[in-house]
Amino acid sequence: MTTLDLAPVNKPHSASLVSKVLAQGRYETRVTVTNGEQLLVSIILPLLALAGLYFTDLFDSPGGPSTIDIATPGILALSVLSSGLTGQGIATGFDRRYGVLQYLATTPLGPVGLLLGKAVAVLMVQVTQLVVIGGVALLLGWSPAVSGLGFALLFVALGALAFTALGLLIAGTVRAEATLAITNISWVILGALGGVVFPIAEFAGSVFINYLPSAALGNGLRAALVEGNFDAVSCVILAVWTVVLSLGTIRWFKWR
């Protein structure tokens, strides 16, 4: 048994920001992947959606790209929505409700460390999603446009920022239960009708939908991975959303 030394350290002795952010990122990633609910929304549900689209041949058109080629970019976009909006939104909402955010703000981690730590965790989860979902899609015969992979990563990163900011904005302004409801409903609505999984052309009068961050992400990923093109318009739309949502979060986020 070691002896307990509680003699105070009489000088500031916070770890460096980098090690704090990495520690927080590691911790949050671990919490996410060991949480069944989070795993469900981040990996299982997108996989189910992928399987559903694959077996129903919804996107089949003679002479056009195969169902799996159209579906996979949409499912990747959906998984970005899952981990950013739903996953971080709900986790942060309940952390806020139980005073965890307030507690963490009293440690050397601080607000900046917390937010950057969460960003690291979202990125880690995203990498896992890309590997698992991409891997399953490849097994099902997905052949992405290799020239568009770089563009796709750009859209994934931007989307992660935008939807994490949206998740935190909701979590930081309304009650935890409301966060749960809003983020889940938005996931379903944006996922199904917001241009994430289904290309907008499927709907009539879809002008507005194209300006949603969800559609920008879905369209951008499809352009990159189906045709190997860079969808500049979608990129600008998504970037603007990222900035607006981040500013909104910084402005309105309440720690308790």
Place this chain on the structure above:
Amino acid sequence: MSAYGAKLRPYLFLILLKCCDFSFMLSLTNVHRDVPTRNGRFHILKGISFEAQAGEVTALLGPNGAGKTTTLSIAQGIDKASSGTVRLLGVDPYRAGAGLRSQVGVMLQDGGLPMAVTGERLLQHLQRLYQHPADIEALMDRLDIQDFRDRPIRRLSGGQRQRLGMAAALVGRPRVVFLDEPSAGLDPVSRQIVFELIEELKAVGVCIILTTHLLEDAQRLADHVVLIRDGRVEAAGSVEELTSTGLRPPFTFRVREELTTEQQQDFPSHLKLSRDELVSDSLVWCVAGIETPADLHALTAWMLKHNVMPMDMGLNSKSLEDVFWELTAHDHA
């Protein structure tokens, strides 16, 4: 002019020294806090001032809703004072960064612990935020956490969470520790563990600020008690100071039957006889002014003369509880 300046220099130096006096780890000066409500502004704190020193336990004591937790939140820098000055280790805690946070440990009233992780994982994580953390194995031994270290926090009992919260507050070997109701919900054994640890922190020079609504705890632990009621500091001082002054005369006796008017009128004139307002029993009397054996003798001489045989009598050393009830009496009347 310059000769004048030279004469003044030592004094200026002293004043400067006084301004930089960090013997107070925490000081609040005339702190107000109000929040907007539908009917105007609600004043939670109406001018709180107190100081806390190293190697001492400062207890904020008061009834529920008195403003203890708000005071603590402002002292910690979680909440912002509407007006007044707060200095924690010489800086404004609301604006302070990681440097200050690394020297201050906080245990919140409702824990603030993440529900999904185990106690061990939480402590391991917190440890990484400091350059010179405490040994968490030893900390877990000491707070009797080992038995439930690998259980998710949501499955822990209130007392177990409380001890884990205390461990979390101490991981960074802080100079100042804030404990909000540290003994709430603890069984006698856990209470003992927590109290001993607080004594130990005191011995190594940590400044401990705690809130409690249990007078017993304050009496046992506190070097300095700040009694807060209705957003104000009602009384402050050491336990001895608070219990040696006050409104209640320290001598009481109980008689079998009502004292007659004649008996009351013949009472030694340098002593003051009055009914004890704090008990419903009208046969209990208080005597003010008994300071010497001669005063005591005058009292018993009066009893002999009037054949008054008390059922019980005594010099009462007041407990903190008496002070507390005196000061809050009109709330409960």
